[in-house]
Amino acid sequence: MRAEILTIGDEILIGQITNTNSVWIAQELNLLGIKVVHMSSVSDDKEAIIKAFDDAATRAEFVFITGGLGPTKDDITKKTFAEYFNTILEIDERVLNTVKGFFERRNRELTEINRQQALVPKGCIVIENKNGTAPGMWMKKGNTVFISMPGVPYEMKSMMSELILPKIKSENKLPHIYHKTVLTQGLGESFLAEKIEKWEDALAENNIKLAYLPQPGIVRLRLSTFGENSEVLKSVIENEIEKLRKIIPEYIYGYENYGEDQPGLEKIVSELLRERKLRVSLAESCTGGYIASLFTSLAGSSDIFNGSIVPYQNQIKHELLHVDAALFETVGAVSKECVIQMANETRKKFHTDYAIATSGIAGPAGGTAEKPVGTVWVAVASPEKTIALKFLFGDNRQRNIQMTANAALNMLRKIILKQE
């Protein structure tokens, strides 16, 4: 099964945005065992689009098209789509109802431009857009299925994951593929590679491919294999993961099964807290609200999260969290003493079982010889005790914030599981 990915829109061609949609679609298709043979980006121009459709039909059974479906004038994909299939555009009543509902819920008037969002080529299979007003369209010509989707990433992704990929899977016999990703925190890519070198070398004998997928503070190890029997594939992979667990038990914080979203550490920690009916609060100096925003990005977070204080000045650390003011003169705010006081007071103030406190030099300025940029202290207070650890990350502000968050969340995870 071969696929092609086509992106429509001038913003790609002038280099204004990076084509992340194509990367995501390619990854998803690859996981299904569908081979991507070509990617292209064309302008919002009828002739260019038709030529790209014609070319794609010679190469692939599936053409995934993103972009050019918005209500504004620069978007001509839909008209061109109808023309390519020798058909007309007509209002789809279900889409029209969705669009109407979308505007009603917002108490806003439905304009003629919005109504036109419900136009689709006659004869196409309409793919529902649960997150926006532009529907997806599925049409076949010869042996090739053309699937047109909006360019807005979260609209496209939910359409693909929930509707299009399941439809393709149910209608086609695809090879069995099995993936599982081991989530690790606390070891950089090259150190991890050294630790697991022998295990990695032996994977090839079992026809298993390994990919290192690094993120700040985290390395995801994706194992994948394919073959005839999915049960066999699964047991081969699980067997290797069991071996890996014995080599690096302290760095593994979770797993990601195929088709599931990657569970962030905040999600794994939230679930541990929820199962145990426990709660957490935060005092975030160097992470500046980032950990709070991770927790609260999850639906239902108020079940486990009571709140946070971002004390971005020493005076605030003293007044709101009762950090001893003398301490700023002696050991400074980036110190074990400071994060321990912050964590303990936060745990009390927010009436929670646990509290995390962070304080560090995120950079790019503020470093000294003794405490260079990237120096971070993290404390976790629990009903039994408060522990604090020092880290030395790198030069990049955003990465330092993310690495601190992941280190802090993994400390909390281990304390909850009493593995610290």
Place this chain on the structure above:
Amino acid sequence: MRAEILTIGDEILIGQITNTNSVWIAQELNLLGIKVVHMSSVSDDKEAIIKAFDDAATRAEFVFITGGLGPTKDDITKKTFAEYFNTILEIDERVLNTVKGFFERRNRELTEINRQQALVPKGCIVIENKNGTAPGMWMKKGNTVFISMPGVPYEMKSMMSELILPKIKSENKLPHIYHKTVLTQGLGESFLAEKIEKWEDALAENNIKLAYLPQPGIVRLRLSTFGENSEVLKSVIENEIEKLRKIIPEYIYGYENYGEDQPGLEKIVSELLRERKLRVSLAESCTGGYIASLFTSLAGSSDIFNGSIVPYQNQIKHELLHVDAALFETVGAVSKECVIQMANETRKKFHTDYAIATSGIAGPAGGTAEKPVGTVWVAVASPEKTIALKFLFGDNRQRNIQMTANAALNMLRKIILKQE
């Protein structure tokens, strides 16, 4: 002058790497007034590459090719290049010396595979690679110049900037291009399109192209034009922007010049505060730390940001921010009264000039008939007064948080500028 960008390599097609080379090349060409009409990515496969060359020749005068020049076996670009131009590969002595020197400096033996790096198609113009062993190649067929470069970004970029672009500039008369992007907040794409319809229609007369680039709560309007005289182009665009400013003054929060990064609202607000030596603090219920993390993602944010409280339970709103507890029973926490009390107390507690407070139903659960998911109250307290506004956003939790943040930041921006 039209160009096409062609990327060769399986790593792009399986989604393993994001195609940042194409973005960079597109930006550079665009600055020169060369129009990129097509981008594509193909596999390390002879037929696919030849077909891509043939297609490109019908569309463009320049084809920029990256990837497939490494010494390993899957790299067949160079052989295919020679075949396409009906020529043979021969050793280029200058390149061979470069390759030899490269290995000598590293005290490594020159293998036969490395020697082959010096092979180039007979008759091509060799482009020196100052940072690696694979040379660039420039060859013309019919009216189209094909330029093949290594896929390693820093090798490709230095080759382009130092040798290829200067050569193209010196040999061709290129048009000038001018872009500017207007940043708007508070109007959805279709409503904005209606409000500026007449203005937009008139742009075509001045040969200006308009693109709508939406983000949660934000629409960026990109104007672009090209011609002979860069001063004229600039004044044409600035003139149209001046007209637009009169139509939607309250929605424009900034501008993005071509080649600059897009300034987020948090950056624009931070700069306004810094210039005036003013400070802000936050009480983030429904945004849960997200606005704090936006401010603190910027280097030097402690100059303008004193901190935040995320009061994620009513009890915490009462205890830490002195919100009248009776109010939760009467109007509820998602109310004008609640955000005003939160903002006023936060402004005092954190000793700041301004304070933002948010409270809303981010979803997906927690909505009622009276206050559906997406209902949000935002207050901004200033030395003179405290204002509060109600918003009704959508169903998606993450988008609701982002839209609230952008709405709140724009309220603060207007209060600072006394435009509210």
